[in-house]
Amino acid sequence: MELYLEFISQQWILASTLAGLVTMLALYESKKGAKGLSPQELSNQINRHEGVVLDIREKAEFKNGHIVDSINIPHAQFAKHLSELEKYKSRPIILVCKHGQHAGAISKQLKAAGFESVYKLSGGLTEWQASQLPLVKK
Numbered sequence: 189m190e191l192y193l194e195f196i197s198q199q200w201i202l203a204s205t206l207a208g209l210v211t212m213l214a215l216y217e218s219k220k221g222a223k224g225l226s227p228q229e230l231s232n233q234i235n236r237h238e239g240v241v242l243d244i245r246e247k248a249e250f251k252n253g254h255i256v257d258s259i260n261i262p263h264a265q266f267a268k269h270l271s272e273l274e275k276y277k278s279r280p281i282i283l284v285c286k287h288g289q290h291a292g293a294i295s296k297q298l299k300a301a302g303f304e305s306v307y308k309l310s311g312g313l314t315e316w317q318a319s320q321l322p323l324v325k326k
Contacts, residue, residue, distance in 0.1 A: 222283060222291060222292065222295030222299075222306045222307050222308040223307050223308070224288070224307070224308055224309070224310035225282060225307045225308065225309055225310060226310055226315075227309070227315060227316050227319045227321055230255075230282055230307075230309055230316075233280050233282055233307065234257075234282075237279070237280050237305075238279050238280075239279060239280035239281070239282050239307075240259065240273075240276045240279050240280065240281050240282065241255050241257065241258035241259065241282050241284055242258065242259050242261060242273070242281055242282065242283050242284065242294075243255065243258040243259065243260045243261075243284045243285075243313075244260075244261060244262060244263040244266065244283055244284065244285045244290055244291065244294055245260070245262065245263075245284075245285055245286055245313070246262050246264075247260060247262060249286065250326075251325070251326050252325065253313075253317075253323035253324065253325050254284075254313075254323060254324055254325075254326075255284060255313075255316065255321075255323065255324070256322070256324050258284065259273075261273075263285065263290040263293070263294055266294055266297065267297070270297065270298075270301055273298075273303075276303075277302060277303055277304065278304060279305070280305040280306075280307060281298060281303055281305065281306050281307070282307045282308065282309060283295055283298075283306070283307070283308040283309065284308075284309045284312060284313055284316070285308075285312050285313070286312050286313055286314060287311065287312040287314050288308060288309065288310060288311055288312040288315075289312070291308035291309070291312070292308065295307075295308060
């Protein structure tokens with residue numbers, strides 16, 4: 189422990205830069221809008237709380253494979269179709285995209301519209317496939 193304190197006192201610029209970066213990362217993650225769920229947690233939300241999976245990828249990607257019973261509304265057209273989700277307002281909404289990049293912006297829109305529980309699949313459908321979980325193809 190003494191070595192850490194000695195290092196920090198000698199390298200205070202490096203230590204303060206690291207602390208600042210960690211703080212900025214924590215703030216960035218908190219403003220993304222939705223809590224990330226692992227594939228296992230997604231399954232639990234569906235089974236225990238009647239969660240709704242909302243796939244925000246494009247229709248062609250959705251047809252190539254998606255999670256069972258998921259609803260497809262492409263992220264580019266999301267604002268037009270938000271009213272279709274009103275019936276699910278009290279249920280958990282789990283957003284799924286390819287890598288998890290678009291889910292943050294959509295989750296902010298859902299929360300602004302009054303949706304209570306909004307989550308995103310961490311790592312997107314890529315993580316789902318890496319876990320070797322099944323996809324439905326239409």
